[in-house]
Amino acid sequence: MIELKPEKPEDWWEVEALFDLCFAPGREALSSYRLRDGVAPVPGLSQVARDENGILAGAIRFWPVRVGGQPVLLLGPVAVHPTHQGEGLGAVLIEGGVEAARRGGWARVMLVGDAPYYGRFGFERIEDVVMPPPTNPDRVLGQALVAGGWDGLSGPVIKWNEPAGD
Numbered sequence: 001m002i003e004l005k006p007e008k009p010e011d012w013w014e015v016e017a018l019f020d021l022c023f024a025p026g027r028e029a030l031s032s033y034r035l036r037d038g039v040a041p042v043p044g045l046s047q048v049a050r051d052e053n054g055i056l057a058g059a060i061r062f063w064p065v066r067v068g069g070q071p072v073l074l075l076g077p078v079a080v081h082p083t084h085q086g087e088g089l090g091a092v093l094i095e096g097g098v099e100a101a102r103r104g105g106w107a108r109v110m111l112v113g114d115a116p117y118y119g120r121f122g123f124e125r126i127e128d129v130v131m132p133p134p135t136n137p138d139r140v141l142g143q144a145l146v147a148g149g150w151d152g153l154s155g156p157v158i159k160w161n162e163p164a165g166d
């Protein structure tokens with residue numbers, strides 16, 4: 001049985017180790033990490049999933065960013081331990097996180113990932129929204145959490161605490 005709980009500060013390094021295991025080496029060189037440097041994750045949205053022995057089976061984190069001066073939720077990293085992949089845990093983490101974000105008043109969510117996987121959760125290419133390089137534009141995906149949540153938004157994705165235009 002897997003139990004989900006909000007991530008606590010003491011979970012931090014265990015979650016980092018899971019991400020190290022699940023992603024290719026050098027994950028922190030990805031452009032999405034530049035948007036996270038020096039910015040705290042969104043309080044209450046990040047989740048850890050543990051098995052009946054307390055072993056970490058999966059985790060998801062969320063950061064705030066901005067596009068066109070508007071707040072945008074950046075989903076990820078999300079990872080499931082190889083011994084639990086294919087059991088639906090990734091879906092639970094992603095769908096639960098997106099729903100919690102909607103309840104929390106976020107109007108839109110984005111991520112950098114594989115469209116074939118994230119498409120099943122309602123994510124699609126967001127044209128004209130530009131991640132810092134190097135990012136394959138085909139992997140820049142988004143979902144509106146309120147009607148028209150992405151309408152009129154375009155341009156670079158910037159850090160939450162970075163003044164627009166810098």
Ligand SMILES: CC(C)(COP(=O)(O)OP(=O)(O)OC[C@H]1O[C@@H](n2cnc3c(N)ncnc32)[C@H](O)[C@@H]1OP(=O)(O)O)[C@@H](O)C(=O)NCCC(=O)NCCS
Nearest residue numbers: 022078079080085086087088089090091112113114116117
């Ligand atoms: C991606 C990940 C979070 C999915 O978690 P999971 O618990 O295995 O996913 P689920 O059980 O909900 O879904 C499994 C399904 O997703 C598919 N899937 C997994 N990763 C996929 C990908 N990158 N592209 C397309 N399909 C993918 C599986 O083939 C499986 O398909 P099926 O339902 O048709 O059998 C997990 O595989 C993982 O941690 N991978 C390494 C880290 C990573 O890539 N994270 C995502 C960053 S973009």
